[in-house]
Amino acid sequence: MIAVVDYGAGNLFSVANALEYLKIPYRVTEDPQELEWADGILLPGVGAFPDAMERLRQKNLVPVLRRLGKEKPFLGVCLGMQVLFEWGEEFSLTEGLGLLPGRVTKLQAQGLKIPHMGWNRLQVVRDCPLTWDLPEEPYVYFVHSYAAVPQQDDLVAWADYGGEVPALVWDGAYCYGAQFHPEKSGGVGLAILRNFADLCRKPAKNDTKNGGDDR
């Protein structure tokens, strides 16, 4: 079972719709206990960095998310990806979950429109379980005005928008982030979500339970 973190994110239901369509067991929840039980965590997000962190804090989800991001498959989507980083510069400097080193800054795309909105092609630079079996030219849907500045080692794919915009990141262990919206990226997005669900089905390291969805 994947826990979709409910903290008022605008794309929560789109993400849930996509999981439902893929017949992936999930639960929309704000209960830290359910997050503990889940086989994987999906953190959606649309809006501003400080608001998102404030809402996670109000729901007392920050400590549990910080820990679970190191213990089981964890995917942040759009703003949910941005808050995985240490700091966000939107409006004010705000501390993020700190699961990935780096900060989130205003998107620099000289002569191009901000927000970066529309279909752009993933340029995959590193092998990652989420990009398995994607088509040759994987186009995905972006809507964002801020972008993460990750460590080079964590970058899986970027998109060309006045430079290399980080699109998919992975710490090499459990923590994944997608700047684009897999839930709005047609077949490619669904494939990425399915890949994530497959990761969640596998028992995590040092995990004695089956990791099944029979709970």
Added chain:
Amino acid sequence: MLAKRIIPCLDVRDGMVVKGVNFVGIKEVGDPVECAVAYNRQGADEICFLDITATHEGRGTMLDVVRKTAQQVFVPLTVGGGIRTVDDYRDLLRAGADKVSVNSAAIRNPALIRRAANKFGSQCVVVAVDAKRRSDGGWGVFINGGRIDTGLDALDWICRCERLGAGEILLTSMDADGTKQGFDLPLTDAVCHAVSIPVIASGGCGKLEDFSQVFRKTGADAALAASLFHYRELTVGQVKDHLRENGIPVRR
């Protein structure tokens, strides 16, 4: 680089897809959810529903259509027609729309653009503008299917929409609409130069070359068509193949 988008538009009345010339002789022709699924399979980059329901009671049906579509179609969904208030925005976004397009209500009450943009973000605020050439060479803004001249200058109005927080302009040429002689290139070009938000060109396409022309000769980010796709004269896939052959980036 962003791909140019191809957007099929579905006219929906009382929960059914309808298509008629000049809103006369409308006949019901299908289930909007099925049509949206079919367009999605063809490779549509976004689906647009235009609600032409006349009655207030019919409005709830549209929310249902959006909800059901969002359960099966995983590309952005734009809904327009009859939106008057910030609450209309909220209801449609909650039902699963990604963008909400507003036309005459924004003209009557421009603050609606700013309020919706502040509340939900510019990315979901589309302003639809129906423009028609004036005798002095400029373009005027019309409402009610081109029947009422608002007296507004199209370029002025569109620039104002951008300042108010609109995230995108859906630009329909009343002169080109229905002619199948191609998109209105001078109008589209003028608007793309006037604003820096994305512009969707609409009205007039009748053949493949019309799409490559509008992307080559104007800064349009997307092209929208209803009848052409609806009557299966062309598929979205054919249009995208044609664009790709002409070196215009499109999503596969």
